[in-house]
Amino acid sequence: MGMLIDGRWHDDADRSMQDGAYRRELSALPSRLDAAVVEALRETPEHFVLVVSFSCPWSHAVVLAWQLKGFAKRMPLQIAGGPRVQGYAIKPDGPLAKAGYRHVHGLYSATDPTYTGRATVPALWDEREKAVLSNSSEDILVALDKVGTGPSLFPDEHADDMAVFLPQLFDGLSNAVYRAGKAQRQDEYEEATRSVYAMLHTLEERLSSQTYLFGQAITAADLRLFATLVRYDTVYATHFRCTRYRLTDFLALWRFTRRIYQMPGVAETVDFDEIRRGYYLNDGSHNPFGLVADQPEIDWMDHSGL
Template sequence: MGMLIDGRWQEDADRTMQNGAYRREASALPSRLGQEVLAALAQTPERFVLVASSSCPWSHGAMLAWQLKGFADRMPLQMAGGPRVEGYAILPRGPLSVDFRHIHQLYAATDKVYTGRATVPVLWDAHERIVLSNSSDDIMQAFDAAGTEPRLFPTELAEEMAAFLPRLFNGLSNAVYRAGKAQRQDEYEHATASVYATLHALEERLSNQTYLFGEAITAADLRLFATLVRYDTVYATHFRCTRYRLTDFPALWRFTRRIFQIPGIAQTVDFDEIRRGYYLNDGSHNPFGLVADQPEIDWLDRSGL
């Protein structure tokens, strides 16, 4: 997987696997999203660049907020992807592609002795030439504070969302990774049990309401959408969460289609890049580099919406 150690890229370094189990490492990069930055985001969003990958669900969460909060026409987007040689590559035709080739170079430019993974999303300050944050949650909250309606982190739901989002992460969004990368049967079974239990709980929750916290969309819905939109394409197949498909859950399927059909959201979903990003960058589980077919799913179906 590779990581930076003291500001230098080490291709074979990897601290995510521990005794056959996948453990996502917390970022060591501090967030620089203070009030001055939030004011600049609102007034001069063109100063910043959102760096994201189509395959990554945490990138997708930031892209969804960037789209819904009115930044898509005002803040440049730099895509990252392709073969993971030195981690994520900076793809051509973006605002950072002239000066940088790899995401890890953004981290090293910010901290010359940085040690850790070089992940996406990244919010880049083009004036100061530093990474302001690599936390999807922090970037989404910054976009929410500086952007237009809808309010994705409503104050009245702050306590409930603060309790819910870690459960969503542990029970589903990260659990699918634990299942897909497990090197022990017991770890795989523990992870998939968490995935299936969470799916059933979410199905019940959404059976009688439009969104997770009622009738208005929030950041929690975007987080869930970013996982569910990938479920049948890669998690139920490549990550071996095979017991169910998304379409086996009527309420979850309706919820995911509803968000997919919000104007601007479909443009943030690239199923080809999602499949390539997972299948072609997992040599230990897919040594021949085969990319599975995209399931036949009608994302524009309006039934029940």
């Protein structure tokens, strides 16, 4: 996957695979979203750039917040994607491309010339400081929620329950599909898929009796889950070999995902071509010939059962 070591890019460096098992590396970049930055996001969001990839589910949850909380016309996006030569490339359209940046890792080394770690997205870039303030999707989500418009995505009445639920969702599904897809040992693959299927059944039961994960109002937890489920049949049930089920096998999960997809502005954040290319073309060890599988035929705009 490659990473920066002392501010220099190394294509062959990767600390995420350990004895045939994928272990997501924690960010080495401190998050700097203090009260002053959050207030600046409220007053002058145009001074920041949200750097995201349309293939990445963690980016996707943040883009959904950017869309739903009223930032789409106030804070510019910089899209990163394409073949991962030196990690994520900065796509030609966007403010950072126009400023001369070509790879996301260039934003990290501009922030800290001695940075060692992965150059990940999403990232919040401060145009005035010329620095990445945070690459924590959680911190960026919370900040956008605090200063954006509309109902809170982190409602106080569900704060304690969400604090317990979100790590369970990450461990049981959102990161477990990666553990399955990147596994180099059969036992690691089987343990990861057991986790995935168990969580899918738990979520199916939960959403069979309510609209969203915490009742009738959408929260950040729903954005996280949607960002994983909308990719499930396209790449997780295929390329990541979570093959026992499809999303469409789960009545409540399929209804939930389709309902969010049909919300105003959400479909525009879903690029299935970029999702497929992002996974298939950038996983050489499991797809050495770089073939991109077909997109499943799914009617996302079907209103039956909603």
